[in-house]
Amino acid sequence: MDHVKIASDNYVAFTFFIGTMAMMAASVFFFFEVNNTSKKWRTSVLVSGIITFIAAVHYYYMRGYNLATGDSPTFFRYVDWILTVPLMCVEFYLITKKAGAKIALLWQLIFASLVMLITGYVGEVLDSGNSVLWGVISGLAYFYIVYLIWFGEVAKLAQKAGPQVEQATRILAWFVLVGWAIYPLGYILGTPGGLFGVKLVSDPAAAIRAMDIVYNIADAINKIGFGLVIYALSRSAEDES
Numbered sequence: 329m330d331h332v333k334i335a336s337d338n339y340v341a342f343t344f345f346i347g348t349m350a351m352m353a354a355s356v357f358f359f360f361e362v363n364n365t366s367k368k369w370r371t372s373v374l375v376s377g378i379i380t381f382i383a384a385v386h387y388y389y390m391r392g393y394n395l396a397t398g399d400s401p402t403f404f405r406y407v408d409w410i411l412t413v414p415l416m417c418v419e420f421y422l423i424t425k426k427a428g429a430k431i432a433l434l435w436q437l438i439f440a441s442l443v444m445l446i447t448g449y450v451g452e453v454l455d456s457g458n459s460v461l462w463g464v465i466s467g468l469a470y471f472y473i474v475y476l477i478w479f480g481e482v483a484k485l486a487q488k489a490g491p492q493v494e495q496a497t498r499i500l501a502w503f504v505l506v507g508w509a510i511y512p513l514g515y516i517l518g519t520p521g522g523l524f525g526v527k528l529v530s531d532p533a534a535a536i537r538a539m540d541i542v543y544n545i546a547d548a549i550n551k552i553g554f555g556l557v558i559y560a561l562s563r564s565a566e567d568e569s
């Protein structure tokens with residue numbers, strides 16, 4: 329098999345490579361730290377590791393695929409998200425469970441995240457001529473998640489769960505509001521509809537490259553950063569009952 333070299337100006341392949349390594353490193357860290365974590369927080373730290381591990385497997389594949397074909401691995405990008413974003417919803421459920429979070433709240437978060445991702449996939453791949461419309465529907469589901477976490481059930485439960493959980497939830501809420509908002513930017517760059525018809529990058533190949541780089545950066549921030557907030561919570565709240 330031929331060995332494909334990453335050209336030094338190939339930022340797409342490079343960020344796939346860095347992403348793979350970062351997700352692998354984060355997974356090793358979270359998995360090893362599970363044993364040093366108090367019982368109460370073990371599942372949460374384990375789930376952080378599972379999120380970065382699933383991403384590592386996808387990044388390993390997407391890195392090779394992109395390097396060999398030069399194409400954007402959109403399908404596996406969405407397979408990754410459809411597995412990891414619901415697991416991030418599980419994290420919100422786990423940390424607010426002690427304050428009485430019901431399983432119905434978890435399903436609400438998961439359902440909204442699936443609507444957000446499936447409509448995003450439709451807009452990117454299946455019906456990209458209507459990418460603006462699908463992007464707006466996806467955005468509505470996204471804002472519903474933001475609402476639940478900032479003002480709805482999640483916020484209310486976090487308040488009852490003690491200062492540490494409340495603070496961690498606040499930081500995670502910022503991840504969802506700011507970190508997750510990077511994704512629609514990638515979508516706007518890479519889909520034909522652009523920003524309500526305004527194309528930010530006119531060359532189609534460059535637009536797809538920009539989208540992949542933006543998604544890769546967003547994934548590193550959101551998956552690893554999110555996990556580290558959970559990890560920090562598991563240390564600070566060790567003696568909270």
Ligand SMILES: *C/C=C(C)/C=C/C=C(C)/C=C/C1=C(C)CCCC1(C)C
Pocket residue numbers: 409412413444445447448449463464466467470508509511512515547550551
């Ligand atoms: C680890 C992966 C994560 C946290 C992925 C998050 C993805 C999103 C928040 C995607 C959102 C989108 C919109 C809000 C509108 C346009 C379509 C999407 C799917 C890119």
